[in-house]
Amino acid sequence: MKKGSMVLAIIMILLMTLPAFAENQKTVIFEMQDPQGDSNGPGTYTYATSEEFGDKVEQMLDLTNFKVTDLGQKIEFRLTFALEPNHVTPWEGNGFNFHRVDIYLVTGEGKGRTDTFNKGAMVQFDTPWDKVIKIADWNQGKLFHSESDVANASQGISQGENFTIKVENKDIVVTIAKNLIGLIDNKTQYYVLVGHHDGYGPDDYRPVTEQSGKYVGGGGADEEINPNVYDILAETAEEQYSQLKWKEGKLATLKPVGGTGIKIPYKLLIIVLVALLVLGSGFMLIKRRRY
């Protein structure tokens, strides 16, 4: 085969395979680190003391990274913690017994609301959210919209083939089909709340009171409405402590993160690169034939 034909054959193969590559490639939509060592809510919280929880709940619930990836047909939400979420699992399940996480999404779809979907985390939101991914062990994860009726148990989308929650090393990984979650892009904003799971607590959050006990956290207040949240996704620990400060009779107000990224058009980038390659090779061939 002549060199020119060889180059053309390679280009043809590239042109045929690249669209499939573009379709299956992973594109990171959003990623943000969270400080390690800040899983103490507004800076004062302590953990429930029952020995069933082990002595590393603080590290287990300490969020260190949050990444949202476009997988083609699905969106992946990956939460990384300072310690494996299944470091201690006294009650079996899928391996994250102690984690009660909510990912509230601001996508601009729907009416939105600034209170929590269900009463439990005891916070409110600065910007209205319109979807929330409830993460809890024992397949209790659900996807709700702000219009969903909390009083109707049949509302929301339950875990299944197109909505999975699993543990991978230090990560809790949520994967949801795009036709369920809708458009998640560089404009999407997020509130990530990490609490301590309690199947008997409000909205499955373990209450934080003034003094910790066997099954309640400490460092909050008995008479007031403090957040039942140990870690939130925020740039610094100080930012988190400031957001989770509550006042008598007034819920703490959280601010969303994300929504400011620049969208990189990967598919367009690949098409331009291939076009440049084709033009460059064509130019080389013409040049060779002339001389």
Ligand SMILES: [Ca+2]
């Ligand atoms: Ca953290």
Ligand SMILES: [Ca+2]
């Ligand atoms: Ca944090």
